[in-house]
Amino acid sequence: MRSTKAFVRAGVVLVLGLGLGLAGASSSQAGGAKPSITKEAFGSVGGKAVDRYTLTNGKFRVRILTYGGILQTVETPDKHGKLANITLGFPTLAGYVDSGNSPYFGALIGRYGNRIAKGQFTxxxxxxxxxxxxxxxxxxxxxxxxxxxVWSATPITGKDSVGLKLxxxxxxxxxxxxxxxxxxVTYTVTSKAGIRIDYHATxxxxxxxxLTNHAYWNLGGEGTGTIDDHKLQLKASKYTPVDSTLIPTGAIDRVAGTPMDFTRPTAIGARNRSNFQQIVFGRGYDHNWVLDRHGNGLELAARLSDADSxxxxxxYTTEPGIQFYGGNFLDGTLYGTSGKSYRQGDGxxxxxxHFPDxxxxxxxxxxxxxPGQVFRSTTIYQFGEG
Known part of the structure; x- marks a missing residue:
């Protein structure tokens, strides 16, 4: 068990490949520009103005809302250099505000990400x-x-990077x-085709x-359908099983010999409809994996790939766990930035x-x-193209 001292010294860096240029443009067409950040009005909530910031690094583009610190779009090139938005989200602020049963698309999550049993703790x-x-x-x-x-925002500009401090x-x-x-939370787009997210709390x-980020990914492109053919590898030989309400039982079980084993690259759709009790409880995958860590620094936690694109x-992360949620509760009633509906397993x-509960x-x-302690955590999401 990691100590509280180690926990509060940890922090979140998120590095993402981000697309620049108009959708459908190639990465080579988008190249050559210096990192930049722009701001535009995006509506209001409860009388508070919401802005959308666009951060670019010459090859990639990410759009961030001050409402929820949401990653609205993330555009990256495929193996042919064609850009597409690969994260699920809504085209307007109303989608995020009025969606009812919130899917938390791209949002910053707090104070406590994931579930707490009966909402109680001592x-x-x-x-x-x-x-x-x-x-x-x-x-x-x-x-x-x-x-x-609605988060307050301060743009940050550097020689080779731009960022947004929320x-x-x-x-x-x-x-x-x-x-x-x-x-x-500071998002930074660097000259090395990355976005970095630093979390800090007192x-x-x-x-x-x-604290975490709840982006949904479809490497084939948002709105293109199921991620069943995506292959996932988790650097985790154990996970925390849950009860029927998706609360951890307290056990830490081995994944070997079960559909929870992603220690080798495995197609998500290969076992997500099995009758294994944990899959039945989650209607698919909605579990925390215990990462096989070797220290307190950044270590590879997961690898996701899509052969078609x-x-x-x-x-990479300093965190002890990773929640893999397969979009099991998407029911086709929500329509994303592409104008297409999101159904079960579309992201x-x-x-x-840290672990649920x-x-x-x-x-x-x-x-x-x-008081007197500082929470920091580091995670890197690094995108590539085949």
Whole structure:
């Protein structure tokens, strides 16, 4: 078990390949430009203005909303150099605000990513009751998590990079979490075809947190259909099994001999309809894998590939776990940036994280943050083309 000290010294770097230029353009056509960042109005929520920032590095482009810190689009080239948006999302702000049962497309998640059993935890002898928004549990921060907040934004420009610094101050008692939590997330697009996301958080009272990003990926292109043919490899020989409400039982089981084994590249659709109890509970994959870590630094956690497009995604992280969610609850009622509906398995999320329900399992790595400590975490999403 990693100590709290190690946890708060960890931090999240997200490196993504990002597309620049108009959709359908080639990466060579998009090349030659210097990194840049632009801003445009994108509506308002509750009287607060929402902006959309476009960050480019000459080859790739990413669009980020101040609402939820959302990665709205991520454009990358395929093996022929053709650009396409490979992350699921909505074309307008209304899609994110009014979608009902939120899929959390591209959003920053907090205070606590993933589930907490019955919304309850005890910290320093005090029992806290969170809002229940995924009956009977609390999910992704409650009714109005970080994904539904408007973040303040500051553009950052450097010689070879551009970035966007997002800040949100969550007051004591918000969603019934203790402590005033100040969170800063910085997205940086570098000259090396990457986006870096740095997470930083401090509190004035002991609290719990588990920050992540909830982007859904389809390496064939958003709106192109199922990701069943994508091959996934997870550097994890163990996972945390769940009960029928998707709460960890507290056990840490080996994946060997089960459909949970992704230690070798495996097509997602090969076993996601099996009658294995864990697959039945999740309607597919919706589980936390325990990464085979060798230290506290960045280590490869996952590799995703799509043979048709040639695109690849490598994920490196300092986090102890990764949640693989196969888009099991997408039901065709949501229409994305391409104007096409999203159905079950049309995208997958790979969320680097601490474990679900950690406050209620002493054998899981701690997610407690105390005054004077600093939360940092690092994750890299690195895209390539075949």
């Amino acid at each position: 910290l320093d002898g005090v029992k806290y009751q969170l809002n229940i928004n995924n009956d009977p549990n609390s999910l992704h921060g409650g009714n109005v998590g970080f994904d539904k907040r 800040t949100y101050v969550s007051p004591n008692g918000e969603e019934n979490y203790p402590g005033t939590l100040t969170t800063t 509190t004035d009272k002991a609290t719990i947190l588990n 040639g695109r690849t995604l490598d994920i 997958l999320a790979l969320e680097t994280q 950690s406050p209620n399992h002493a054998n899981f790595p701690s997610t407690v943050l105390r």
